[in-house]
Amino acid sequence: MMALLQGMDVWLGQGLILGFIVANVALGITGFSILFERKFAGRMQSRPGPTEVGPLGLLQPIADVVKLMSKEDIIPRSADKALFNLAPPLTVLAAVATLAVVPFAPGVIVADLHIGILFALSISSLVVFPIWMAGWASNNKYALLGGMRQVAQGISYEIPLLLSAVVPIILADSFRVGDIVEKQLDGNWFAFWPIGPGALAFALFFLSSLAESNRIPFDIPEAESELVAGVTTEYTGMKFGLFYLAEYLHTLVISAIAAALFFGGWDGPGDNDGLLWMMLKTLALFASIFWIRWSYMRYRSDQLMAICWKFFLPLGLLLVMASATWVHLS
Amino acid sequence: MGHEHADAVDETQMVTVGGVAVPLTLTQTPWPDPHLDIEAYDPDADMMALNMGPQHPSTHGVLRVKLYLDGEVCVKAVPYLGYLHRGVEKLCEKLGYAQVTPIVDKNDYVSPMMNELAINMAIEKLIEAEVPRRAQYIRTICAEIQRVGSHLLWLGTFGLDMGGAIGGGGSIFMHTFREREMILDLFEELTGCRFHYNTHTPGGNRHDIPAGWNTKVQQVLGHIGQRLTEYEDFVRDNPVFRARTVGVGIVDPVLAMDLGISGPILRASGVDHDLRRDAPYMAYDEIDVQVPVQTAGDCMARYLVRVAEMRESIRIATHLLDGVPEGPICSLKPVKLPGAVKAKSGSAYCSIESPRGELGTYIVANTERRSHAQPYRCKIRPPSMHALQLLPYMCPGNNISDIIVALGSLDPIMGEVDR
Numbered sequence: 001m002m003a004l005l006q007g008m009d010v011w012l013g014q015g016l017i018l019g020f021i022v023a024n025v026a027l028g029i030t031g032f033s034i035l036f037e038r039k040f041a042g043r044m045q046s047r048p049g050p051t052e053v054g055p056l057g058l059l060q061p062i063a064d065v066v067k068l069m070s071k072e073d074i075i076p077r078s079a080d081k082a083l084f085n086l087a088p089p090l091t092v093l094a095a096v097a098t099l100a101v102v103p104f105a106p107g108v109i110v111a112d113l114h115i116g117i118l119f120a121l122s123i124s125s126l127v128v129f130p131i132w133m134a135g136w137a138s139n140n141k142y143a144l145l146g147g148m149r150q151v152a153q154g155i156s157y158e159i160p161l162l163l164s165a166v167v168p169i170i171l172a173d174s175f176r177v178g179d180i181v182e183k184q185l186d187g188n189w190f191a192f193w194p195i196g197p198g199a200l201a202f203a204l205f206f207l208s209s210l211a212e213s214n215r216i217p218f219d220i221p222e223a224e225s226e227l228v229a230g231v232t233t234e235y236t237g238m239k240f241g242l243f244y245l246a247e248y249l250h251t252l253v254i255s256a257i258a259a260a261l262f263f264g265g266w267d268g269p270g271d272n273d274g275l276l277w278m279m280l281k282t283l284a285l286f287a288s289i290f291w292i293r294w295s296y297m298r299y300r301s302d303q304l305m306a307i308c309w310k311f312f313l314p315l316g317l318l319l320v321m322a323s324a325t326w327v328h329l330s
Numbered sequence: 331m332g333h334e335h336a337d338a339v340d341e342t343q344m345v346t347v348g349g350v351a352v353p354l355t356l357t358q359t360p361w362p363d364p365h366l367d368i369e370a371y372d373p374d375a376d377m378m379a380l381n382m383g384p385q386h387p388s389t390h391g392v393l394r395v396k397l398y399l400d401g402e403v404c405v406k407a408v409p410y411l412g413y414l415h416r417g418v419e420k421l422c423e424k425l426g427y428a429q430v431t432p433i434v435d436k437n438d439y440v441s442p443m444m445n446e447l448a449i450n451m452a453i454e455k456l457i458e459a460e461v462p463r464r465a466q467y468i469r470t471i472c473a474e475i476q477r478v479g480s481h482l483l484w485l486g487t488f489g490l491d492m493g494g495a496i497g498g499g500g501s502i503f504m505h506t507f508r509e510r511e512m513i514l515d516l517f518e519e520l521t522g523c524r525f526h527y528n529t530h531t532p533g534g535n536r537h538d539i540p541a542g543w544n545t546k547v548q549q550v551l552g553h554i555g556q557r558l559t560e561y562e563d564f565v566r567d568n569p570v571f572r573a574r575t576v577g578v579g580i581v582d583p584v585l586a587m588d589l590g591i592s593g594p595i596l597r598a599s600g601v602d603h604d605l606r607r608d609a610p611y612m613a614y615d616e617i618d619v620q621v622p623v624q625t626a627g628d629c630m631a632r633y634l635v636r637v638a639e640m641r642e643s644i645r646i647a648t649h650l651l652d653g654v655p656e657g658p659i660c661s662l663k664p665v666k667l668p669g670a671v672k673a674k675s676g677s678a679y680c681s682i683e684s685p686r687g688e689l690g691t692y693i694v695a696n697t698e699r700r701s702h703a704q705p706y707r708c709k710i711r712p713p714s715m716h717a718l719q720l721l722p723y724m725c726p727g728n729n730i731s732d733i734i735v736a737l738g739s740l741d742p743i744m745g746e747v748d749r
Contacts, residue, residue, distance in 0.1 A: 045501050045504035141378060145730070148402070216497040225388040225491050226730045293498070294500070296493065297492040297570045297571055298497065298499075299570055300574060300729065302729070
């Protein structure tokens with residue numbers, strides 16, 4: 001009994017402390033990722049980006065948050081108050097919870113669940129609910145249309161996302177994220193080996209996660225040129241900020257999971273494994289999402305659905321079959 | 331002529347309607363009923379009336395379109411104009427002929443040179459004033475540079491409509507605005523103003539070409555010509571751009587002519603019509619204007635026509651720059667008093683090819699009922715207002731995304747629509 005309690009203690013302690021650190025570091029990184037994106041976009045558009053707040057504009061995220069905090073909080077009179085207020089924190093919650101299974105370094109996983117990947121994907125797909133809540137509760141037509149689009153898109157792209165994640169699961173013979181990374185150590189990254197299914201599965205996972213986290217060219221629920229600001233139309237101040245935070249956090253988490261699943265996570269050249277490599281890979285994927293974002297335009301919702309059901313879904317099924325065959329043969 | 335489309339239909343087959351050759355394929359699509367009775371429409375449909383505008387990021391100012399949506403698909407669209415009405419025509423009647431130029435500058439605020447040119451040509455026709463050849467050249471060169479600037483702005487905002495401010499659309503917007511800035515700098519050097527130039531005056535121009543301006547124009551236009559190639563890589567060859575524009579917002583040339591539409595929209599629908607070539611004014615008789623025509627009639631065709639027009643404008647402007655004759659720039663004495671330009675009773679209509687189409691000005695002078703120095707009636711015919719008449723025909727059957735793209739491809743400027 002004592003041993004069990006002690007075991008729980010260690011487990012709880014590790015989970016809580018690590019969870020606290022990871023969540024806070026991730027939120028901090030997210031804040032600065034917005035600065036990074038603005039600088040990056042500025043360079044793409046031949047302008048310097050933010051430069052005024054702090055040296056090289058480094059304190060811009062802090063200024064942004066202070067600004068958002070000091071804004072007037074407007075709740076439309078006809079809005080459903082409870083749901084309207086509940087939606088923004090829930091979106092962040094869904095994104096933060098996914099962090100639990102991200103492997104940062106050997107042993108540095110908040111909770112190395114034996115169904116890690118399934119947990120990450122199912123929790124991140126929960127974000128559909130708060131967004132639909134926001135769209136419905138705002139009592140605004142643009143928000144409603146944005147929410148409808150988000151539900152349709154989120155549910156559709158869940159399937160190719162899961163199918164592409166099944167490929168590394170089959171190759172590693174485990175749902176545990178730690179196991180999947182260990183299997184790829186010494187450069188056996190699934191994105192390159194086996195040739196074919198791995199790389200295609202990565203492409204599928206990456207594109208589907210763009211759609212899942214509302215990134216251009218699939219940012220149809222937000223579509224600020226059509227729906228003003230989509231679900232966030234009626235939100236002000238930090239509530240709006242929370243939606244943004246959740247969106248960036250989601251992108252960051254998805255990049256981290258993609259790095260773990262397809263690029264060997266903490267595996268570095270030679271014996272230099274560790275946190276640094278994981279961060280590098282994550283940020284490289286993160287940056288490429290911005291690169292895509294600032295060079296493409298937006299698909300139409302029916303085109304998006306067509307891509308999902310006519311192209312991504314069959315491709316995902318094929319990849320699962322191919323990887324299963326490969327594992328069976330070798 | 332014609333760009334590669336996926337379908338195998340021969341797009342170049344022409345048919346003659348009312349003496350004008352138009353592409354056969356475009357005239358065969360039936361139009362939706364713009365006056366659809368919403369009350370009588372399917373009562374089981376989940377209808378939603380959505381007021382898009384006058385405060386909306388993509389209605390190009392203060393256009394308001396009332397959309398009746400079935401799900402997300404539009405069944406009826408009603409545009410409402412007038413949110414930017416400033417009474418410009420009435421103001422022109424109150425001011426003298428010599429004073430209207432800076433007022434009409436604000437009409438089509440994307441190409442102010444064109445407004446000045448249109449109204450001053452009408453006044454000159456009315457008072458029978460000659461424009462010196464040098465002034466004609468300057469006016470033509472300014473008009474062509476202005477056309478490039480106007481189309482650059484259109485390209486940027488079209489990107490915004492399609493990709494949003496935060497995304498690839500924002501990138502193309504920033505780049506086109508960078509180049510447009512160079513054009514504004516050219517005009518600033520010529521006239522002293524970046525935007526509302528007030529450089530045309532009845533009888534000629536106010537500002538002569540400053541020393542070294544010719545070289546700068548050549549450099550800037552050459553630079554923009556190179557940039558246009560970059561934009562084509564960025565925009566035209568972009569699969570998402572193609573997916574959003576090809577086959578979207580098809581305009582029937584016969585309907586378009588019935589609605590009085592002109593300019594790039596009509597040329598993108600296969601009607602070979604351009605006032606610069608068909609009714610030359612100013613120095614256009616000096617040059618053989620090549621009119622780009624596309625036969626697909628969709629948003630992609632309008633994009634291609636506008637980009638080709640930019641190249642053609644660069645060619646015309648650089649060609650004319652070499653041959654600017656010496657001489658005076660204004661045939662009348664410099665205007666010192668508002669009443670200096672006087673007209674006899676009569677009327678005059680003049681139209682020019684603005685970046686958006688036929689920009690006409692009709693001026694009536696009646697010395698019995700008004701002074702010699704004021705027009706009795708001044709009517710401005712803006713091409714954008716006619717283009718907006720297409721909306722009730724284009725929107726039904728499309729979802730909001732396509733409506734925004736179709737609206738953007740019409741290039742409406744609310745300043746001249748509402749006047």
